[in-house]
Amino acid sequence: MKHSKATFIGLGQMGAALVPPFIDAGLQVTVWNRSASKADPLVALGAKAAADFVAAVSASDLIIVCLADYTTSNALFHQDEITPLLEGKTIVQLTTGDGREAELGALWAAEVGVNYLDGAIMDYPTKVGGPECLLLVSGDRAVWDSCETQMKLLGGRMTYVGSKPSSANLLDGSLLTMYYGNTFALMQSAAMLEAEQVDIKDFKTALNAFKPVIESTWKRTIEAIDQQDYSGNEASIHVHSLGVQSLLKRAKKSGVEHGLLQLFSEYVDQTAARGHEADELPAAFEVFRRKG
Numbered sequence: 001m002k003h004s005k006a007t008f009i010g011l012g013q014m015g016a017a018l019v020p021p022f023i024d025a026g027l028q029v030t031v032w033n034r035s036a037s038k039a040d041p042l043v044a045l046g047a048k049a050a051a052d053f054v055a056a057v058s059a060s061d062l063i064i065v066c067l068a069d070y071t072t073s074n075a076l077f078h079q080d081e082i083t084p085l086l087e088g089k090t091i092v093q094l095t096t097g098d099g100r101e102a103e104l105g106a107l108w109a110a111e112v113g114v115n116y117l118d119g120a121i122m123d124y125p126t127k128v129g130g131p132e133c134l135l136l137v138s139g140d141r142a143v144w145d146s147c148e149t150q151m152k153l154l155g156g157r158m159t160y161v162g163s164k165p166s167s168a169n170l171l172d173g174s175l176l177t178m179y180y181g182n183t184f185a186l187m188q189s190a191a192m193l194e195a196e197q198v199d200i201k202d203f204k205t206a207l208n209a210f211k212p213v214i215e216s217t218w219k220r221t222i223e224a225i226d227q228q229d230y231s232g233n234e235a236s237i238h239v240h241s242l243g244v245q246s247l248l249k250r251a252k253k254s255g256v257e258h259g260l261l262q263l264f265s266e267y268v269d270q271t272a273a274r275g276h277e278a279d280e281l282p283a284a285f286e287v288f289r290r291k292g
Contacts (some may be wrong), residue, residue, distance in 0.1 A: 003090070004028060005055050005060035008052070009076070011038040012097070015066035017125035018094070020198065021153040023047055024129075032056035056086050062147055066094045066121075070101040087113040091148055092137065094119045098173075099166035106165035107140060115143040118165050123155065131156035138167035188251070188260045195254035217281075224282035232280040240281050241268045249259030 006029055008019050011033035018159075022029050026227045029144075031039045032050040039049040050056035053076060056062060065085075067073045073095050076082070091114055093105055102118040109116030117139035117230035123201050127133045133155025137144060144160045152158045161167045193203055233242075244265045267284050276283035 010067040023131035028060040092113040102166040136168035136208040230279035230283035
């Protein structure tokens, strides 16, 4: 079986969580961390602790990396005595960084003969290995095909998102932006309801019923941005401006923090000022686009 052995570099909270699914699946697992004691719980589960970094990368043809940052990772892997040991091996980089770092990682890998994937973990350590755990991976399709079975041990929603090495990293940022935006909006709404003595459980009930509207709006917005067509006959920017202004007045009247709604109002006003008053809400994308 290809990739019957795997080495894990980095045993922080997330890095350590990646290991047990591979042990449970019967793979030969080697682990390494600069602080060697962090390997002890995993050794108790059946992993082998490498004596040093050289032994770690030599032990397996699949190396999964989860470190504090790319600078730390590069300092380990880019050593002159290490790169010859990596030729022909597969490195899956799950360290947090940005798209540029992912692209540079792929360029380095190509130069030294390493098969390379870059990824992002979109869940908490306690969820790793579970059916709902989401991870994103991008890079050469053939490399993904060679280790897909092993990588899917980490989560039921492990998803390959294309050949561009930075795609997983960039999508991670986009999805987290959605995560924070939605969560802060939920808390704004909850504060307004609390001020009016509405039970938060009733909000949950209403939100569940409202989900199809939210999902439909996401779909419509993505299509409009893709087609660069913001026209429609549902609700214009002018109508949305009135709606957001109403919500802002409610928040102010209830005495809760209202900066988020103020920001929404400013975005809508800026969209109208750019000549999109008759277009629909996706036209606000023009406010966010890179200038020039």
